[in-house]
Amino acid sequence: MIPHNRPTIESEDYKAIDRVLKSCQLSQNSEVFKFEEEFEKYLGLKKGSAVAVSNGTSALYLALYFLDARNKKVIFPAYSCSSLAHATKLACGKADLKDVEKNSPNMSIHHGKSGEIVIYPQMYGNISKLVLKKKVSIIEDACQSLGGKVDKIHSGLQGNVGIFSFYATKMITTAGQGGMIVSKNTALIKEIKDFLNFDMRKEKKFRFNFQMTDIQAAMGRTQLKRLNNFIKIRKKIFNLYKSLDLNLLTINKNEKKINTVPYRCIMLCKNPKKVVKKFREYKIQVINPLETWELLGNSNNFQNSKKLTQQTISLPCYPSLTSQDLNYIEKTINKIRHEF
Numbered sequence: 001m002i003p004h005n006r007p008t009i010e011s012e013d014y015k016a017i018d019r020v021l022k023s024c025q026l027s028q029n030s031e032v033f034k035f036e037e038e039f040e041k042y043l044g045l046k047k048g049s050a051v052a053v054s055n056g057t058s059a060l061y062l063a064l065y066f067l068d069a070r071n072k073k074v075i076f077p078a079y080s081c082s083s084l085a086h087a088t089k090l091a092c093g094k095a096d097l098k099d100v101e102k103n104s105p106n107m108s109i110h111h112g113k114s115g116e117i118v119i120y121p122q123m124y125g126n127i128s129k130l131v132l133k134k135k136v137s138i139i140e141d142a143c144q145s146l147g148g149k150v151d152k153i154h155s156g157l158q159g160n161v162g163i164f165s166f167y168a169t170k171m172i173t174t175a176g177q178g179g180m181i182v183s184k185n186t187a188l189i190k191e192i193k194d195f196l197n198f199d200m201r202k203e204k205k206f207r208f209n210f211q212m213t214d215i216q217a218a219m220g221r222t223q224l225k226r227l228n229n230f231i232k233i234r235k236k237i238f239n240l241y242k243s244l245d246l247n248l249l250t251i252n253k254n255e256k257k258i259n260t261v262p263y264r265c266i267m268l269c270k271n272p273k274k275v276v277k278k279f280r281e282y283k284i285q286v287i288n289p290l291e292t293w294e295l296l297g298n299s300n301n302f303q304n305s306k307k308l309t310q311q312t313i314s315l316p317c318y319p320s321l322t323s324q325d326l327n328y329i330e331k332t333i334n335k336i337r338h339e340f
């Protein structure tokens with residue numbers, strides 16, 4: 001079976017993890033600090049603008065906690081990862097779900113009133129140019145859009161805070177789980193770093209452990225070095241599907257200033273269940289990227305989101321797909337396309 005997704009693990013990753021294991025410094029140490037610095041450089045940020053954490057959900061929770069989400073309205077789309085709802089609940093915010101825009105996996109860029117917080121996920125690497133408003137805090141959720149840009153600015157830097165996930169199958173991984181929080185507000189990042197550093201502190205201040213380990217960071221560093229190449233390969237795969245005349249979900253088709261990263265290749269089709277089954281007969285795993293029951297609220301209140309869940313499948317798109325895999329997928333698509 002050709003899997004729908006798979007991390008890209010290569011000799012550099014093994015060597016990096018081996019180096020940390022041999023050093024016996026397994027918890028947080030210099031690898032994490034170097035990873036933070038290298039991540040800052042990649043995004044074009046100054047030193048002290050990034051803090052590594054245990055995963056994307058903890059990054060989101062910490063961003064909400066430090067933006068003082070308690071009792072505030074927190075806006076996010078019904079069509080997104082459930083971690084947004086969990087983090088909001090834990091931070092005691094009041095979730096306010098919105099529909100996505102028509103034929104888009106992203107919500108409107110205009111949501112948010114004074115005193116509110118907006119979590120804006122850039123879904124599947126489709127990047128929307130965000131609008132900043134006075135007294136509205138924006139968390140740009142770049143968990144699926146690392147490496148994408150708007151007007152040469154990296155995704156994750158458009159709002160007050162940006163968050164990233166390094167889960168196993170994200171754009172890069174830090175050994176299965178990991179996350180990063182970035183902000184141009186270095187005082188905020190300093191506060192978060194202090195919050196995470198709870199051991200041997202004399203003052204009795206509330207802190208918590210959401211730390212990344214050196215093993216995670218060592219792999220993050222080797223993956224980050226290859227990120228631009230990963231993106232190139234993903235773009236090639238996306239263009240291959242496009243050349244097969246598939247109906248791919250993509251926003252900003254004619255927007256030259258937006259550099260989308262194909263985290264997922266989403267195809268619109270009439271009957272996803274049937275198409276998933278058909279591919280499976282040919283030993284290719286495609287999935288419905290988000291089922292109707294996974295919407296974060298009652299699907300009847302979010303018609304655009306509901307429609308997307310009923311009309312989409314996600315095709316294999318990751319750097320470790322071989323040219324043999326791709327040839328076979330192409331042949332299969334040509335054989336079964338009448339089912340789409």
Ligand SMILES: Cc1ncc(COP(=O)(O)O)c(C=O)c1O
Pocket residue numbers: 055056057058060080081083084121122141143144164165166167177178179
């Ligand atoms: C858009 C989005 N936000 C947040 C998360 C949470 O990240 P993590 O799985 O690292 O906790 C994910 C990942 O699944 C995601 O896709």
